[in-house]
Amino acid sequence: MPLIDVFEKINGEYYQLTSAEKKVADYAVIHQQQTQFMSISELAEEAGVAEATISRFCKRLGYKGYSAFKLAIANATASRMDHGAGDEEEAEEDSVEGMCRAVYRSDSEALAQTLELIQADMVRKAADMIVSAGRVLCMGQGGSMILSQECAHLFSTIQLNFMAVMDSHLQAIAASQLTPGDLVIYFSYSGSTKELIKNLQIIRDRKARIILVTRFPKSPGAAYADIVLQCGSREGPLQGGSVAARIAQLYLMDVLFHEVCRRDREGCRARQELVAEVLSDKHI
Numbered sequence: 001m002p003l004i005d006v007f008e009k010i011n012g013e014y015y016q017l018t019s020a021e022k023k024v025a026d027y028a029v030i031h032q033q034q035t036q037f038m039s040i041s042e043l044a045e046e047a048g049v050a051e052a053t054i055s056r057f058c059k060r061l062g063y064k065g066y067s068a069f070k071l072a073i074a075n076a077t078a079s080r081m082d083h084g085a086g087d088e089e090e091a092e093e094d095s096v097e098g099m100c101r102a103v104y105r106s107d108s109e110a111l112a113q114t115l116e117l118i119q120a121d122m123v124r125k126a127a128d129m130i131v132s133a134g135r136v137l138c139m140g141q142g143g144s145m146i147l148s149q150e151c152a153h154l155f156s157t158i159q160l161n162f163m164a165v166m167d168s169h170l171q172a173i174a175a176s177q178l179t180p181g182d183l184v185i186y187f188s189y190s191g192s193t194k195e196l197i198k199n200l201q202i203i204r205d206r207k208a209r210i211i212l213v214t215r216f217p218k219s220p221g222a223a224y225a226d227i228v229l230q231c232g233s234r235e236g237p238l239q240g241g242s243v244a245a246r247i248a249q250l251y252l253m254d255v256l257f258h259e260v261c262r263r264d265r266e267g268c269r270a271r272q273e274l275v276a277e278v279l280s281d282k283h284i
Contacts, residue, residue, distance in 0.1 A: 134183075136161050184210050209227075214231070
């Protein structure tokens with residue numbers, strides 16, 4: 001089935017849908033642009049149905065799951081936007097200068113959205129957890145794995161107990177040996193990947209604490225977290241691992257880093273100077 005036919009498929013199946021499924025169909029058709037950026041939890045809340053209803057709706061239309069359904073919507077709406085783009089927008093994309101401005105706006109909007117979503121109390125509590133933790137493991141899958149490395153690298157300049165765990169098998173092994181005094185900082189834009197949920201279940205069983213950096217505070221992964229730090233940037237199915245989304249998460253990481261440093265300015269400064277001195281020998 002061509003992905004672009006998703007809305008035609010909805011129209012064709014509409015009168016065979018249950019009343020609950022019709023609510024999903026109505027919302028998706030009316031809010032085509034918004035739907036492709038929503039998690040299944042968010043769509044369920046907006047449409048006033050259960051998540052299971054959305055899963056059944058997607059399968060009734062011939063899609064394997066909600067992700068495939070969102071991808072179909074993204075392809076359909078992208079095609080329509082391509083055919084209906086205004087002259088001004090097309091002219092901007094046709095030049096390097098215009099493209100640079102468009103990318104700058106996208107990245108800036110991600111930062112602005114994140115700033116609006118930041119809850120100061122959550123940042124303070126997250127910093128408290130980091131300061132008091134025995135070990136701090138940084139984890140993520142795919143592009144989020146790169147962010148976990150960056151987090152461990154940044155915080156290692158002021159604390160010795162940070163470590164990034166990369167491979168999914170090693171993550172499970174490390175999670176199984178955590179203690180109640182340990183902490184995991186997990187990066188996941190969607191908050192709903194299989195490896196994330198499996199690892200969070202292990203971490204929770206070990207009674208270690210969890211800070212989740214995600215776009216969706218009502219995602220399945222967020223239910224396991226002690227603290228959820230919500231990033232901005234709306235990322236569609238065709239933009240998996242977008243730079244704007246990573247910039248938003250990096251900003252949250254930097255905010256958290258500075259809040260930890262505020263707790264011990266002199267100590268952190270002294271440790272950063274030691275690191276800088278050691279690393280200076282590596283430069284030409």
